[in-house]
Amino acid sequence: VQLAGDGFKGIMRAMSAESAYQSLKSQGETLASLGALRALAWWDEETMMPAKGIEWRGRQLETVARLVHEMFLRPQTEEWIAICEDAGFPKGGAEAANVALWRREIDIARKLPADLIAEEAATASHARVDWAAARKASDFSAFLPWLEKSVELRRRRADFLGYEDHPYDALLDNYERGMRTRDLRALFARLRPKLVDLAARAADRAATMPSDLLAGDFPVDQQIAFNRKVAEDIGFDFDAGRIDTTTHPFCSRIAPGDVRMTTRYRTDDFTGSLFGILHESGHGLYEQGIPSDRFGTPVGASVSLGVHESQSRLWENHVGRSAAFWEKWLPVAAEHFPCLAKRTPEDALRALTRSRKGFIRVGADEATYDLHILLRFELELALIEGTLAPKDLPGEWNARFRDMLGLDVPDDARGCLQDIHWAMGAIGYFATYTLGNLNAAHLMEAARASDPALARASDQGDFQPLLGWMRERIHRHGSMLPPAELITRAAGSPMDESAFLRHIERTYVRD
């Protein structure tokens, strides 16, 4: 890193595209190293840090964020990008893709004024605290001023960023590059009646099933040992990662060779921690599959939330809720947990595909989950459009919830106050969960159809060919292609909802 000084422009003009590109790459590695330390500090805060470390940890994270921001926004960065653009690297190569993504990043950064960024950060920080208290007390009025502020800030953000059709496009694009409101609206409109119908039929089937098929006592150390066996078997590399315990499971790539995931444990249920690990392993396998020599450049990162979630949902729901998985793993589970000795693989699968309508998104099963997302998508779109006033959110939430799931929301804590996203200003985020679910089903069908040996192996509990397919068609590409194009090329056809609906019908409705 060099600091700006006199004579700078003169030097820049004489620079070759090759050396401008190398400067961007080297700066990217410096920023990635700082980013890695930030990720490490965040992981450490969640898993290891003593309580009194919090004050200075906050300052460390702020300092790094500020340095990264300042360094990327130095005048050199834009000059280097311009030199590379003028030269024109060959289309389809990593250089051209990186230059385009750097351009995208700096354009976005330059469009957003510093005082908006600062106001967003300050709002998120205060709103999170007040949201937590409001949820606890189920007191919407305590959160309302922050919701109003969040919506206003996001509308201003959309105006600064610009958009063709709809202000919500500018927000969506932040989480899922290239995703448009009109496409999502059409998708959710098609999904709505089908999801409502499937949820009802899944509930009917569940009513005929016993609820205690996997009850018992599950010591934490045995859960840890069993989960590790499963994660290792599906391909997670423990020389390049680890598992720790947190209240909210997550997965974070610190740097190549260092991917860390977490889960949580209950002694009356081993499937919670196991499915946490299957889910996070999906994220982790993706991160471990991105070529490490591209780390520090834009193409060396995961491409979007919707693709990331496709990988976690694949292992959680398409592998973890398959007959082959339980034929292989129930006997091993029974060695760790003697209380399972009399259970069959069919028992396990039935217990894990028993649908139950509920109020809380994060506790929802696959057959109802996307209705929770649909609700949030419709509401935040209305908030951004201005057709729904923030003060009217609870009434609208509860009415629509009843429409879709046939349940009366008992209080706002179990209604519109349940998620942290809006308190953080994350409007446009929820839809990526559904994109992940649909992508997962679409990729799974495509993988099986494209390779009969892969399908046979998967049906026998060997998921290595499936991982190989994902490595080849998804993971190794990083951010080379926009998300929708990546999925289309991988699957051989554009993503639609049909594979997902077939999966829900087969898994949760038919017996």
Place this chain on the structure above:
Amino acid sequence: VQLAGDGFKGIMRAMSAESAYQSLKSQGETLASLGALRALAWWDEETMMPAKGIEWRGRQLETVARLVHEMFLRPQTEEWIAICEDAGFPKGGAEAANVALWRREIDIARKLPADLIAEEAATASHARVDWAAARKASDFSAFLPWLEKSVELRRRRADFLGYEDHPYDALLDNYERGMRTRDLRALFARLRPKLVDLAARAADRAATMPSDLLAGDFPVDQQIAFNRKVAEDIGFDFDAGRIDTTTHPFCSRIAPGDVRMTTRYRTDDFTGSLFGILHESGHGLYEQGIPSDRFGTPVGASVSLGVHESQSRLWENHVGRSAAFWEKWLPVAAEHFPCLAKRTPEDALRALTRSRKGFIRVGADEATYDLHILLRFELELALIEGTLAPKDLPGEWNARFRDMLGLDVPDDARGCLQDIHWAMGAIGYFATYTLGNLNAAHLMEAARASDPALARASDQGDFQPLLGWMRERIHRHGSMLPPAELITRAAGSPMDESAFLRHIERTYVRD
């Protein structure tokens, strides 16, 4: 952090001392945040990081070191310091002390050319690898080229830094501000005959004692629980710190409120992990006692290795090897380790003060430890003076070792290849271990003499008054005073060897 730009000098000249000082302070906090992340990354590498994370961890550490170096050496820093010096803050205040220490730091940094720093870093990095292999094979010739290089680099460093009397002064000063070769030489000359005599008499006493007084089986989880009780009782704050496991115990302050120490466990001996924790708790209590509101400025850091080691040695040797400690803790130990049921506090103390001559410094007891240091001090002084050629080191080491400890060194692995220090270029470091031992004894005598209630409490196993004394007279001062002056003011008299010699005589020679 602002980057240099046009018009910079004009702005600077109009700056007030107050605002120059605030700029230095704010820059110091930024650098301290980066330093904290570096400390965290290093701790994580030793305790948590998966193996394959090592490549990028190295790059992260290099990146941060480079940024810190570049940021501190920007032209502003020196201008701010000069403005503060011109204004002249009141003597004895934190501002004046900080300005003087920033001046010291930047003068040192400016005296050392970048290519020397780079060559030192590259040499250390390669030498460490070859040293480890050479020690394993006990092959001095494989390490000799690196030793020659290290000595040459350190002589060049001394020339760049400058010195009045002796080039070794310039190296010592890096580890113990203000320490001079002539003083150390006189000290070690006085110590030598007394240490040789004490070591011989301690060995005679040990020959009459049983060797298995604390033998048994000590499960690791019980050691962890017991050590934590002890560390908590002497005052280590576990809301502001933690203990983990590493091959080589250490203590690191990440930031205020976050001090982390480590130890290692053997199931046939609980005293190794316990004394590791007592030692590191001494370091940790010092770090926890430095005022957090000064973090990021020079006075907000520990003052020297010799003072740091005085605190670790105090708790390890003056508390941990006292009758009062074992009268209090042996019954608790026996609850954790039933094999100790029949042991008395006297048994424990005898086992822990049984001296044994050996070849390895890190395994040496208090009665012989400083002879190992004396040997290294004499040899590295001769290497820097040029009166000893690196190729002649093994012969000289072995001859002097026999002189002092009466043992024939069987091979270089147990001789001059045993320590990593010279491979890292750390010449001038070893003496600080002995300074720590002498400081600890000097402070302990002064504390007891200055406050009879403190002495009585310590004799009853209550070490809180002792901690309070150290907090007040050592910890809270950070780097406000040079090390020797800090000790003199705390104890009421300059440090000398007499208290230490009395302690060894009393503890290891008399029964």
